[in-house]
Amino acid sequence: MKQLLAFSALVVVASCAQTTVTPVAKNQIMISTSAEAACGSSGSAKVASRMAAVETIRRGYERYIIVGAASANNVSVYQTGPTYASTSGSSYSQGNNTYGYATTHFGGQQTIFHGTHDTNLVVVMFNAGDPEFDKAIDAKTQLGPNWQKVAKEGVNACN
Numbered sequence: 496m497k498q499l500l501a502f503s504a505l506v507v508v509a510s511c512a513q514t515t516v517t518p519v520a521k522n523q524i525m526i527s528t529s530a531e532a533a534c535g536s537s538g539s540a541k542v543a544s545r546m547a548a549v550e551t552i553r554r555g556y557e558r559y560i561i562v563g564a565a566s567a568n569n570v571s572v573y574q575t576g577p578t579y580a581s582t583s584g585s586s587y588s589q590g591n592n593t594y595g596y597a598t599t600h601f602g603g604q605q606t607i608f609h610g611t612h613d614t615n616l617v618v619v620m621f622n623a624g625d626p627e628f629d630k631a632i633d634a635k636t637q638l639g640p641n642w643q644k645v646a647k648e649g650v651n652a653c654n
Contacts, residue, residue, distance in 0.1 A: 511653050512542040516550055519617070522625075524550055526616040530653050532570045532608040538653025539612040540566065545650040547618045548634040552646040556620035558631030563617035570610035578603025 511531040516524050526546050530539035544561070551559040579602055586595025621628045635642045 512539060512651050514542065514546045514649070514651070516546070522556065522620045524554070524618050524620070526550065526614075526618060528614045528616075529611045530613075532610055532612070534612060534653035536566055536568060536612045536614070539614040540564075542650050542653050543614040543616050545638065545645070547616055548632070548637040548642075549646050549649055550618070551620045551634040552638075552642070554620060556622055556634070558621045558628060558633050559618050560621070560627060560631045561616050562619050563615075565615045566613060568610065568612045570608065570612065572606060572608050575603075575605045575607065577601035 511534045512528055513530075514526060514528045516526055518524050524547075526543050528539050528543040528546065530542060534542075547559055547561060551557070580599055581602070582597055582599040584595060584597030586593055588594075619627075619631075621631045638645045
């Protein structure tokens with residue numbers, strides 16, 4: 496059972512974020528990432544940051560600077576009521592007296608997380624020779640040695 500729960504959690508976290516990209520100028524984009532509650536705000540920010548590098552490469556640029564950022568969340572948690580009750584007990588008699596106890600266990604409650612963590616980034620992209628190029632972050636370095644695969648597939652996991 497524990498393995499099934501761990502696998503279920505992994506599946507949820509493995510594909511927990513969606514990103515949209517809005518061009519705002521020839522070398523500027525806005526990244527909007529929405530991540531599942533399980534990812535947390537840091538997971539949403541991580542996906543958005545990596546997608547800034549991905550989009551820089553996809554658009555033919557080498558480096559980028561994040562010039563604006565905002566985040567929000569609308570995550571809520573609620574617990575359902577019990578769905579079953581089980582009562583057990585025992586008794587014994589001693590002389591004219593009977594003694595006993597009964598215990599009721601309630602179960603079936605579930606804790607449910609709902610909502611998303613959202614991150615918005617404004618990104619300016621640069622190529623060699625552009626002003627601020629030397630101050631910008633190298634997109635390939637940010638994505639690591641498998642940058643080509645990541646740039647092709649994108650980022651949708653917050654882990």
